[in-house]
Amino acid sequence: MERAVDIVGKLKGGEIKPAELVEECLEKIERLNPKINAFVTLNEKAIEEAKKADVSTPLAGLPIAIKDNVETRGDKDDVLLKVLRKLRSRRGCCAC
Known part of the structure; x- marks a missing residue:
């Protein structure tokens, strides 16, 4: 590597x-x-x-x-919670 x-x-x-x-x-x-x-x-x-x-x-x-506990605009951020699986973030991480 x-x-x-x-x-x-x-x-x-x-x-x-x-x-x-x-x-x-x-x-x-x-x-x-x-x-x-x-x-x-x-x-x-x-x-x-x-x-x-x-x-x-x-x-x-x-x-x-990027670990999915960081919100990334437009991507799924489910943090392995089934209830969040279909949601897409509208916010970006940090100051994005």
């Missing part, structure tokens, strides 16, 4: 494009998630957004995972 700082270096150096990195991550999630059940919701626009990433900014293009 590579360190985030090394991946960011590859992004900035042009060795890998953000969309390629996201595709790799999504493939790994698809392969492993049935066993570990770590991801409930994925950003359906992740590849599209990665194609627009400006890799000259810090950490841009680096995929991240």
